[in-house]
Amino acid sequence: MSQPDEPHHEEFVSLYELYLHIAYHLLGRPQLARTVAAALRDRDVSTVLDCAAGTGFPSLDLASDGSGSLVVHCCDADPRMLAVLCDHAGRLGVDLGSLMPPTQTDGDREPGLESLVLNWRDLGQIDMVYDLVMCRGNSLVYANTWGGGDEVAPLDTIKAYLSHMADRVRDGGFLLVDAPWQLAMGTTTHGLIGGWSCTEEVHPDHADExxxxxxxxxxxxxxxxxxxxxxxYSSALTVRLIQGALLEMGFEETTPIRLEGERTALGTIIARKTG
Ligand SMILES: C[S@@+](CC[C@H](N)C(=O)[O-])C[C@H]1O[C@@H](n2cnc3c(N)ncnc32)[C@H](O)[C@@H]1O
Structure with a gap:
């Protein structure tokens, strides 16, 4: 069977938004935001860095909950994803300046999309440590392939990214990361939402080494x-491999859990950095 045409990146980002809308409509986007908010409250978290903020789910939900009790900073490597985040922030009345992580070059930065663009390898530019750093939404396994291509990151690169994230966590603070429970995820159909349905298939690909x-x-x-x-394309990692990497780095409370409202295929770790 011939493969369908692949969209260019801007269209891909719009389709990914549609995917989130459909996949989390059934699972409960507000439910996931509430679960994450409760996890933060239970751990006395008041400052958060979402370093895979993407289009802003669920960081904008947290930043606009009306309580004003959380500082939420956002960054991501993908300007197209962040352009959607900026649109959503405008609609929700969230000030972009409040989402900007402070960096050593702050004098030159205006609040806006460009000030949120940051690759995980450059997280050391951020001049702050946080109660919790978040990298969720199955982001780690898409390290470096979200813009397209099949050059997936090897485990050593993922470990280096985790280490940069860990450096932004204060001693005694938390790192929230997720990844698939299993390598083979099969086929899932979601819908019908707003006239749309979607089918997702995740398969191992052994085309080369x-x-x-x-x-x-x-x-x-x-x-x-x-x-x-x-x-x-994504790296063939499971949440258990991520757990092993966090244990090697000296984190505690690394047992993966299933967050209410989250996609069932994903396990989440909220690990504590030992001080
Ligand atoms: C699966 S999306 C998830 C986005 C968002 N957390 C969500 O749940 O919708 C993965 C995100 O990780 C980001 N990403 C991938 N590799 C990155 C890197 N090396 N540095 C920073 N962000 C990266 C992508 O740009 C993308 O926005």
Whole structure:
């Protein structure tokens, strides 16, 4: 069977937003935001860095909850994802300046999209440590492939990124990361939401010596003849491998859990940095 055409990056980001809308509509986007908020309260967290903020889910939900009790800073390597975050922030009345992590070059920075762009390898530029650093939404396994391509990050690179994230956590603070429970994730169908349904397939891909996973999402709409589709490659990692890396780094409370409202395929770790 011939593969569908892949969209350019801007269209991919719009389709990813549609995917979040459909996948979390059923699972409960507000529920996930409430679960994360409760996890932060239980751990007396008042400062958060979301270093894979993407389009702002659920950091904007946390930043705009009306309590004013949380400082939420956001960054991500992908300007297209952050452009959507900036649009959402505008609609929710969240000031972009309040989301900007402080850096050593703050004198030159205006609040805006550019001031939120930061690769995990450059997290050391941030001039602050946080009660909790978050890298959720199955982001780690897409290290460096979110913009396209099949050059997935090896475990050593993922460990180096985790170490940069850990450096932004204060002693006694927390690192929240997630990853799939299993390597093979099979096929899941979501929908019908707003006339759309989507089917996602995650399969191991052994095309060359590299172990990686291939994720296809196909969107169908009533009356539309051909599905809209996108594909992304990810590192073949499980949440247990991430747990092992965090234990090596001296973190405690590393047992993965299933967060209420989260996609069932993902295990989440909220590990404590020993001081
Ligand atoms: C699966 S998306 C999840 C985004 C968001 N957390 C969510 O739940 O919608 C993965 C995110 O990780 C970001 N990312 C991947 N590699 C990165 C890197 N090396 N540095 C910073 N961000 C990266 C991508 O740009 C993308 O926004």
């Amino acid at each position: 590299t172990d990686r996973r291939e994720w296809w999402v196909h969107f169908r709409q009533e009356g539309r003849e051909r599905p809209l589709s996108f594909r992304r």
